[in-house]
Amino acid sequence: MRTALVIGTGLIGTSAALALAARGVVVHLADHDPEQARTAAALGAGTDEAPEGPVDLAIVAAPPAHVAATLADAMRRGLARGYLDVASVKGGPRRELEALGLDLTPYIGTHPMSGREKSGPLAASGDLFEGRPWVLTPTRDTDTEVLNLALELVSHCRAVPVVMDADAHDRAVALVSHMPHLVSSMVAARLEHAEETAVRLCGQGIRDVTRIAASDPRMWIDILSANPGPVADLLADVSADLDETVRALRALQSSDEAKRREGAGGIEDVLRRGNAGQVRVPGKHGSAPRVYEVVAVLIDDQPGQLARIFADAGMAGVNIEDVRIEHATGQQAGLVQLMVEPKAVPVLGAALRERGWALRQ
Template sequence: MRTAVVVGTGLIGTSAGLALAERGLTVHLEDADPDAARTASSLGAGTTEPADGPVDLAIIAVPPALVGKVLADCQRRNLARWYTDVASVKAGPRSEVVALGCDTTRYIGSHPMAGRERSGPLAARADLFEGRPWVLTPTADTDTETLNAALELVALCGAMPIVMDAAEHDRAVALVSHAPQLVSSLVAARLEHADETAIRLSGQGVRDVTRIAASNPGMWVDILSANAGAVADVLQEVAADLGETVTALRALEAAQEGERRAGAAGIEAVMRRGNTGQSRIPGKHGSPPTRYETVAVVLGDQPGELGRLFGEVGAVGVNIEDVAIEHSTGQQVGFVQLSVAPGAVGPLTAALRSGGWSVRD
């Protein structure tokens, strides 16, 4: 693959353009909003000049409801040899593609499982897809060369290909992406009119849960409209669990000891189910989940402090598996939580303390 066109220069489209351009491909950019395409081009994602003839691959990065219409237009213009879309819902767009009479031998649906709470070309990153799953949804009439082109795209972007049925994909993303987005927004909505004193108590827990609540509502309406039934099914199950949890919490306030024990058992049961579910989330590079331990370091609010800390951790020979920064409200310090292998906790803690760092027990 040497040439590509990206149709739609939002976060995903621009990130794909950046990744391909970095690997030497000639990338052409199109967008209904010319300013967005020019912004993506200024970032290095490609050129807004049209291609002289058909490119190797067209990447359609538009909302799910527009995929069929845009694909039909691209094929009418003979824009590329092969086509894929990167919308986060697959079954609906696939049905529309068929209904519009598009050439389905040269088209394959796909979905990179990557994103950010920010949208638009300015949020794009060339490494957005690295190490992330990228779902491909071929059908019986997908040509082998079309599949190979999509696989090459995934490889060029540093992602991991996963082949799934379109409907299976939509049920899966309802569970692991779409419903969590709404749950995050629901939790964050409780903060809208909360007392300022309560807000100032916010710690890493509420920050973690509500991070994706900063996402663009308009974009998510487009996504959820295309997968509403599957998301509603997941949230209905969540609602049932919430109802049982509320009942258990009320029981903890009861006068009868038997009711309180039943309430405690109910809370413990749902939390243990959560432990089990969370433990199934894959670890780094899709490997089985690994238990890490946390080393919490007090970090001053001076330029270069974080880099200096990472440098000293590297000098000890410890690999940081994950990192989180918790800010201290009203104070010029924060806490960096370094996730490391259990066996590294002792040596790392001792080395950092000897180097003058304050490590919390």
């Protein structure tokens, strides 16, 4: 791949363009908002000038509702040798293209499983996709050359290719992305009119659960409108679990010992099923989940604190597998939770204490 055209310079399109440009691909940028394309170009993602002829690959990074129309326009104009989209749903756009009677041999649907709460080119990063799954949904009609171009794109972005059927993909993302986003929003919505004294008690747990609720509602309306059936089916199952859990909690209020035991059993069941599901979530880089232990360090809200901790851990020969920061409400301090291999805990603990850090159990 020597040339590419990115149509849609939001978070995903600009991030892909940055990754391609960094690897020597000549990238042309287009957007319905020319100012957004100019912003992406200024960030080093490519040029907002139109290509003089067909490029090797056109990447459509438009909202799901506009993907088919944007692709159809690009294909009819002969803008590229191969075409793909990066929308978060795959079955609907493909069927729309089929209904338009287009030759789909130069097209493949794709979906990079990466993102963040912020949108637009200024939120983009050339390493956004690194180590993340990138789903490809070829059909029997997809040309081999186009599949290879898509694989080259994934390689340039340092993502991990995953081949799936389009409708299977849509059911999967409903489970691991779309439904959780709505549930996160529902939990966050409980905070909107909560007493300030209650909100001040928010800890890391509620921050983790509600983090993705900060995303742009307009973007999510587009996503959910393109995949409503699978999401509704999953929410119906969640609703049934909620009904059972409410009944179990009500039973715990009963003066009848047998009902309380029944209620406790119902709560235990949902918690244990949660345990069983959580351990299936892949660990770093898609590997099997691993058990880490936590070394908790108290830090002041001062520049360079995290860098010092990581440097001290490195000097001790300890690899930090993951990190979380729990902020102390109303105080200029926080607790950094360093996740490490169990055997590294005593080594890291001793090294950090020796360098003056305050550890917490």
